[in-house]
Structure formats: structure tokens, C-alpha cells
Amino acid sequence: MQAGSGLRFVAIALFWIAAAAFAQDATLERARKLLDAKQAKEAYALLAPLEQQRAGEVEFDFLLGVAAIDSGELTRGVFALERVLAVRPDHPRARAEIARAYFLMGENKTARQEFESVKRARPPTEVAATIDKFLDALEARERARGTGVAGFVEATAGYDTNASAGTSSSGFAFPLNPGFVGNAAKDADYFVTLAGGVSGRYAMSDTVALIGNAVVEQRGNASSSQFDTGSFTAAGGIAFTRDADEFTVAAQGQNFYVDTNRFRDAAGLVGQWRRTLSQNDQVSAYLQRTRLSYPGQSARDANRTVAGGAWAHSYAAVRAAASFLGVYAGQEETRGPNVLDYSHDLWGVRLGGQIGIGEKWTLLANASYENRRYGGPFAGFVQSRRDKELKLSVSAGYAVDRNWTITPAIAYTDNRSNTPITDYERTMFSLSLRHDFR
Structure with missing residues (x-):
């Protein structure tokens, strides 16, 4: 009887753990769909309340970082992407997104370093083309304020x-x-x-x-x-x-x-x-x-x-x-x-x-x-x-x-x-x- 009760307890615990994991995955999937639909503020509102609980998960931090940047929360987006790069320094999309955040914040030198780092990794053609656009914009910005x-x-x-x-x-x-x-x-x-x-x-x-x-x-x-x-x-x-x-x-x-x-x-x-x-x-x-x-x-x-x-x-x-x-x-x-x-x-x-x-x-x-x-x-x-x-x-x-x-x-x-x-x-x-x- 006691063995049966113990098995039932373990089964119930495993069920709730699996259900929680499924719910978390559903949350991330929902966030992805919102970002794909250009609804960054909605994605940010979905993920931000979970940051304290899920910070350190690579996929969560990446999606939160992108949603934050596209919502204008640049500093919070940088922090989230820095957590991704601390675990996965070779994550090309995270590095490209953090470069974009630095660009939007006006941190020209840091943005250029990050964009060039991604480009050296030989990303796909469409990604390289986007990086070139940002590098062109950086040059125009630097010319507007510097010597050139x-x-x-x-x-x-x-x-x-x-x-x-x-x-x-x-x-x-x-x-x-x-x-x-x-x-x-x-x-x-x-x-x-x-x-x-x-x-x-x-x-x-x-x-x-x-x-x-x-x-x-x-x-x-x-x-x-x-x-x-x-x-x-x-x-x-x-x-x-x-x-x-x-x-x-x-x-x-x-x-x-x-x-x-x-x-x-x-x-x-x-x-x-x-x-x-x-x-x-x-x-x-x-x-x-x-x-x-x-x-x-x-x-x-x-x-x-x-x-x-x-x-x-x-x-x-x-x-x-x-x-x-x-x-x-x-x-x-x-x-x-x-x-x-x-x-x-x-x-x-x-x-x-x-x-x-x-x-x-x-x-x-x-x-x-x-x-x-x-x-x-x-x-x-x-x-x-x-x-x-x-x-x-x-x-x-x-x-x-x-x-x-x-x-x-x-x-x-x-x-x-x-x-x-x-x-x-x-x-x-x-x-x-x-x-x-x-």
C-alpha cells in the first residue's frame, strides 16, 4: 500500500513537472510567433515577468533580449543577450542582436566590434547583407559627427x-x-x-x-x-x-x-x-x-x-x-x-x-x-x-x-x-x- 502510494506520488510529481516544462515551452513558442508577427511589445510583456524565474536559459534570454530591443528597452535587452553570450559565446544571432542594440544606443565603437565579429564567422548571405547595412549606417553616423x-x-x-x-x-x-x-x-x-x-x-x-x-x-x-x-x-x-x-x-x-x-x-x-x-x-x-x-x-x-x-x-x-x-x-x-x-x-x-x-x-x-x-x-x-x-x-x-x-x-x-x-x-x-x- 505504501509502495503504491509512493509510486502515485512520483507519477503525479512527474506529471506536474512535465506540464510545467510544456507550459514553459508553449510560452517560448508564443513569444516566437509574436516576434515573427512584429508584435515585439506583446512578446516582451509575455516574457518580462518570467525573467527572475528563467534567467540563464539560453533560448528564453535570447527571445527576451530581442523582444526588449524591439520594444525600446535597450538596456534590458543587452543584459539578457549578455547572459546568452556568457553561456554560448559562439551564438551568432545573439551577437548580431546585441550589436544592433549597441547601434541603437549610439555605442558606435562597440556596435562595430560586434558586427564585425559576426561577419568574420561567415554568416548566411542574407545576414551578411543586413550587417553591411548597419556598418554603412555606422559610417554615415560617424561621418556626420567626425572627420571623413x-x-x-x-x-x-x-x-x-x-x-x-x-x-x-x-x-x-x-x-x-x-x-x-x-x-x-x-x-x-x-x-x-x-x-x-x-x-x-x-x-x-x-x-x-x-x-x-x-x-x-x-x-x-x-x-x-x-x-x-x-x-x-x-x-x-x-x-x-x-x-x-x-x-x-x-x-x-x-x-x-x-x-x-x-x-x-x-x-x-x-x-x-x-x-x-x-x-x-x-x-x-x-x-x-x-x-x-x-x-x-x-x-x-x-x-x-x-x-x-x-x-x-x-x-x-x-x-x-x-x-x-x-x-x-x-x-x-x-x-x-x-x-x-x-x-x-x-x-x-x-x-x-x-x-x-x-x-x-x-x-x-x-x-x-x-x-x-x-x-x-x-x-x-x-x-x-x-x-x-x-x-x-x-x-x-x-x-x-x-x-x-x-x-x-x-x-x-x-x-x-x-x-x-x-x-x-x-x-x-x-x-x-x-x-x-x-
């Missing part, structure tokens, strides 16, 4: 439905000048563009840095060489950083050419304030003053003033996902007397975003709208000119490796104007190959 130089070269080939940006009509009539003017129709053509640039930053102290950049670009059309364009743009200034704020003042200049002839020169100043609100949000505001000169067309010489602001947001739960919204307004005023057909007030909106698809692709989409009200009628027309310009673009960047990117793109412009010669549509299809020097 970066550059790029890019070649683009494509097709332009309106290389001359001419009117969509085959001809138009001047109301004040009887007769018909032809040869203003849009001119479709194939094109090739070559571009290159360099940017640099020299840190004078922890809070002050000199900044500069320069870009050169040349586009050649297959048939319409009279519409070939080229430009050289340069800027240089100083940046002041204080906590979450950065203030930048820079001088800017550009020479723009059409068919190798100087078409427009621009020189001016820009001041910008940028503030990091959180790990995922940033706002900025700017004021720009530019002096425009048109060699051989002095009537168009003008001073342009634009002020604007923008907000940018990144989505931590989705790879390479971000969006932005910007608004601006300003005025371009001709310097010559009684030249109202080029002077205008303007305002506009820009928005866009990007999202990672797999480990290699990044999809980008942008849209902008600008409204321009001119001070008088364009030459020969009765009504004061009004333009409403819409621009849309979509591109998909494929990262061959850290430095090479292939990007197919489509860009559309629709400039609605009450003046026929400035009313046009344009679509460009292109394929670019870019190499970044870091």
Missing part, C-alpha cells in the same frame, strides 16, 4: 519622352501676336548621364566641424545634342552640434550649362537647423537666399529666397523603412526694373519614403507639388502666368555589395501652365550604376 571623406561615381542610361521639356502641343498661338509658331513640340530621345561627387567633414572639436561637398554631372542626348546639359555644384560651411540639435551655415554655388554654353549661375547662402526628437524622428528647418544670373539674358537675373521645414521618420520594425514630409514657400524676384514675367511667388510640398524588400532591394517613392504665381504675363500673352508642377518618381535600388548599387527608375513631371509654351509633360525611364567610396 566620401565620394561616388554614377553612370545612367535612359529614355526621355521630352528631352527639350517643350510643350505637349505641336504648335501654339500668341494671342497678342497673330500667327502660328511651330518647332516647340516635345522631343523624345535616349540619353546617358555621368556624375561624380565628393563630400567631407573635418571635426574641429566635439561640437564644431567644417563641411563641404562638390558634384559634377553631364548629360548627353543621342539625337538632340542642343539640349545636352551639364552642371557643377559646390558648397562649404560650418556645422555646430549641441545635444540633439545641429546648426549649419553654408555657402553654395552652381554653374549650369546647356549645349556646353553657360545658361545659369547661382550663388548663395543657406542656414539649417535639425533636431533629433527620438530614435525614429527628426525635424528640420531652413532658410536659403540665392542670387541667380543668366549670361546673355540679364532680364532673367533674380534673387530667390526660400524657407521651409521637414519631418522624417524611420520605422524600426521594418528594414530600411523611412518616410519624410516637407513644406516650403518663397519668392523669386528679378533684379531688373519692370520685368514681372519672371518674378514669382512659390510654395510647395514634398513627401516620400523607402522600404527594404528582402536583403538586397530598397524601394523608393517620391512626390512633390509646386505652385508658382508670376507677377505678369509671359512675353506675348495676356494672362499672368500660373504654373502647377507635379513630380512623381519610383526607383528600386539593388545592392550588389556595400559599394555597388544598380537602380532602375521612372520619373514623371507634369507642369500645368496657362501659358502654352511652359505647359508640358515628361517621363524618364533610366537605369543607373553607382559606386560609393567610403
